Amino acid sequence: MNKINTQFAFVGNYTEPAPSKTGSKGIYGIKTNSETGEIIRGHLLAEVDNPNFLTFSPDRKFLYASGDSHDDREITGQVYAFKINADTTLTFLNKQSSLGNSACHVSLDQTGQFVFTANYSSGVAAVYNRNEDGSLTEPLHKFEFSGSGPHPNQNSAHPHQAIISPNNKFLYIPDLGTDQIHVFRILHDDNKVVPTDFRDISLPPGSGPRHMTFHPSLPYAYVINELGNTIQAFEYNSETGFLEKIELYSTLPDEFEEVSYCADIHIHPDGELLFGSNRGHNSLVGFRINKEDGSLDLIDHFSVQGDWPRNFAIDPSGKFVYVANQNSGNISVFDLDPVTGKLSLIDSTFNATLEPVCLLFY
Numbered sequence: 001m002n003k004i005n006t007q008f009a010f011v012g013n014y015t016e017p018a019p020s021k022t023g024s025k026g027i028y029g030i031k032t033n034s035e036t037g038e039i040i041r042g043h044l045l046a047e048v049d050n051p052n053f054l055t056f057s058p059d060r061k062f063l064y065a066s067g068d069s070h071d072d073r074e075i076t077g078q079v080y081a082f083k084i085n086a087d088t089t090l091t092f093l094n095k096q097s098s099l100g101n102s103a104c105h106v107s108l109d110q111t112g113q114f115v116f117t118a119n120y121s122s123g124v125a126a127v128y129n130r131n132e133d134g135s136l137t138e139p140l141h142k143f144e145f146s147g148s149g150p151h152p153n154q155n156s157a158h159p160h161q162a163i164i165s166p167n168n169k170f171l172y173i174p175d176l177g178t179d180q181i182h183v184f185r186i187l188h189d190d191n192k193v194v195p196t197d198f199r200d201i202s203l204p205p206g207s208g209p210r211h212m213t214f215h216p217s218l219p220y221a222y223v224i225n226e227l228g229n230t231i232q233a234f235e236y237n238s239e240t241g242f243l244e245k246i247e248l249y250s251t252l253p254d255e256f257e258e259v260s261y262c263a264d265i266h267i268h269p270d271g272e273l274l275f276g277s278n279r280g281h282n283s284l285v286g287f288r289i290n291k292e293d294g295s296l297d298l299i300d301h302f303s304v305q306g307d308w309p310r311n312f313a314i315d316p317s318g319k320f321v322y323v324a325n326q327n328s329g330n331i332s333v334f335d336l337d338p339v340t341g342k343l344s345l346i347d348s349t350f351n352a353t354l355e356p357v358c359l360l361f362y
Contacts, residue, residue: 005034007315008088011042012051012065012358014326022329024354027051027065029088030331037320037333042352046090048080053105053311054360056084058112062134063090063360066098066106066117077103079117079128081136088362093135099142100124105161109168113188114140116162118173123157125173125182127193141193147178151206151227154178160210160226170196170241174209176226181209183241201243203232211264216271220294224251224265224276231265231276231287233294246294251276251285253301264311269318273299273341277309277323284312284323286341299341305332305348313359320346324356331356 008031013024026048031040051065065080077098082090100119107116115128115136127141145157158177164186165172171184171193181201184193203209208227214236215221221234221243229251234243251262260280267274267289274287274296286299304312306325313322314336321334321343332348 004040006040007032007034007361009313009322009359009361010045010054010063011324011331011353011356012054012360013353013355014052014357015048015050015355016068022354027054027063027090028353030350030353032315032320032322032333034317037315037335037346039331039333039347039350042350045088046082046092049078051080051358053358055106055108056360056362057108057130057134058110060084060362062093064106064108064115066103068102077101077117077119077122079103079106079115079126079136081130081134083134084362093133096128096136096139098124099126099139107162107164109164109186111168111188113191114186114193116164116171118159118162120158120160120176123159123177125159125162129191140191143173143182143184145173145175145178145182147175147180149177149179149206149208151208153227154206154208161212163212163214165236165238165241166214167238169238172212174212174223176208176210179203179205179207179209181212181223181243185241196241198240198242201234204228204248207232210262213265213267215267215289215294216269218271218291218294220246220289222265222267222274224262226262229260229262229278231274231296233296235294247296249287249296249298251278252281256281263309266312266314268314268336268338269316270338272338275312275314275321277304277312279308279310282307282309282325284309284321284343286343288341302334302343305345306330310357311359313361316361322359324359326355326357329355331359
């Protein structure tokens with residue numbers, strides 16, 4: 001029998017409010033067929049409260065998760081640290097308070113010196129260092145944001161991500177509640193993170209910036225706006241950290257008039273294609289990136305064959321796209337044509353992780 005080449009991915013899931021409607025218990029692992037894209041199996045790796053976003057250390061020896069712990073009194077944000085063992089099992093190292101509620105994102109800078117998290121409900125972002133064993137230190141910085149926007153979901157600041165610039169010098173925090181991207185300078189030698197002179201990048205009122213991504217080789221950045229159902233293209237200045245607006249693009253078909261909220265955004269490894277997810281319309285929107293000026297050309301909208309695509313991942317080979325459908329509990333797998341940018345469904349029946357909200361290929 002020929003040996004099947006496989007890939008492995010970690011899957012974050014919602015587990016509460018208790019008791020979980022789905023029975024999901026935390027972080028799962030899935031194994032996929034590298035040739036066909038098929039998901040072969042899934043299994044529980046660690047029981048964790050609501051690991052809704054996952055990321056690696058730069059050396060991929062450690063895994064970090066953001067989430068919330070629920071008890072009878074309150075909901076408290078947490079950041080969890082794990083060691084990744086040789087067999088991809090996880091060993092829990094420690095956890096730290098996220099200094100807020102609804103911790104929804106975690107990231108590391110490219111040296112692994114700093115760990116960042118964003119708290120949606122409380123308008124707070126926090127910064128940590130790491131110990132030599134990969135565990136988290138006490139919080140180093142706490143950043144509190146204030147403000148609001150015109151949309152009913154913008155009653156206060158709602159930071160939703162903490163992402164690092166390609167040159168590792170700047171931290172960007174898209175704030176869904178205030179229609180701003182807060183920008184900080186990372187000072188590695190001084191072991192601190194400080195606001196830039198301009199501090200914020202503003203988006204159109206009611207946009208609700210949620211996640212952003214940088215082009216792998218060109219000076220462009222793209223922000224997906226949850227409430228406006230748009231993607232804002234920027235030119236990125238690597239010296240100052242400033243983002244200059246290029247153009248704003250709808251993520252929905254012109255004829256669609258129902259409620260939908262954007263979620264995730266990713267660029268294909270070759271830098272040619274960009275995709276975003278629509279929760280409500282339940283689709284991925286695909287664009288081709290114009291490398292001359294960073295503008296986007298619409299390819300099409302593709303049904304995710306599930307409900308509420310919170311997160312999706314392009315596998316390391318760039319051949320397949322995996323979509324975590326939160327409400328329907330399934331992970332859909334698509335073949336990606338690198339020439340046309342079209343997605344073709346391979347399978348949408350895998351549901352062993354129960355309530356997937358984050359996919360991270362190892």
